[in-house]
Amino acid sequence: MIRQRPLLISCLLVALSAAAGLYLISLLASSDSTPVTYGYGMWETVNLRPHEEPDGNDLIASTELAIELAKQFFDTTNLVGLKSEQVEQIVGQPESWKSSYNFPFYGRDISNSIVYRFDSGFFGWEFEVVFDDEGKVMHVLHKSIE
Numbered sequence: 001m002i003r004q005r006p007l008l009i010s011c012l013l014v015a016l017s018a019a020a021g022l023y024l025i026s027l028l029a030s031s032d033s034t035p036v037t038y039g040y041g042m043w044e045t046v047n048l049r050p051h052e053e054p055d056g057n058d059l060i061a062s063t064e065l066a067i068e069l070a071k072q073f074f075d076t077t078n079l080v081g082l083k084s085e086q087v088e089q090i091v092g093q094p095e096s097w098k099s100s101y102n103f104p105f106y107g108r109d110i111s112n113s114i115v116y117r118f119d120s121g122f123f124g125w126e127f128e129v130v131f132d133d134e135g136k137v138m139h140v141l142h143k144s145i146e
Contacts, residue, residue, distance in 0.1 A: 041065060041066060041069045042070040042118065043092065044062070044066040045061060045062055046060070046061060048060070060099045061100060061119060061121040062101070062120055062124060066118055070116070070125055071125050071142075077090070079129060080136075080138065080140075081136050081137060082136065082137050083135050083137075084131060087137060091116060091129075094114060094116050099119070100121075103115075104117060104126065105117055105126050105143070105145050106128075112132075112133075113129055113130045113131060114128070115127070116129070123146055124145040125143065126145055127140055127141065127142060128143070
């Protein structure tokens with residue numbers, strides 16, 4: 001019985017790892033545009049001037065936590081080789097988040113790219129995902145906003 005216990009534990013660990021892998025694959029395959037790795041955290045925003053403008057023009061910016069999580073995400077996630085649809089499934093669609101800064105700060109270096117901007121209004125990061133002629137990610141440019 002004692003010899004069987006390590007084998008049983010090993011089998012349980014393999015089964016749990018397989019289940020976790022299948023769960024992650026199901027999240028990646030889902031149609032939701034929310035990044036699965038960092039969840040909603042890197043899309044968190046704050047209104048810098050709530051109800052100050054009579055016309056309702058709020059100033060929506062990324063929180064400091066969102067900027068930090070976005071930097072971690074783009075520093076640790078290898079997007080090279082993925083198609084744009086796959087990138088949008090993993091990272092999200094830049095046009096879909098509610099921010100006053102949902103346009104490129106620096107413009108686009110490459111016309112065939114997607115730009116993700118995380119900006120507090122004072123600092124942040126912009127990430128330009130650059131695609132090759134076949135529509136696959138070649139590299140990601142990291143640009144600090146100061």
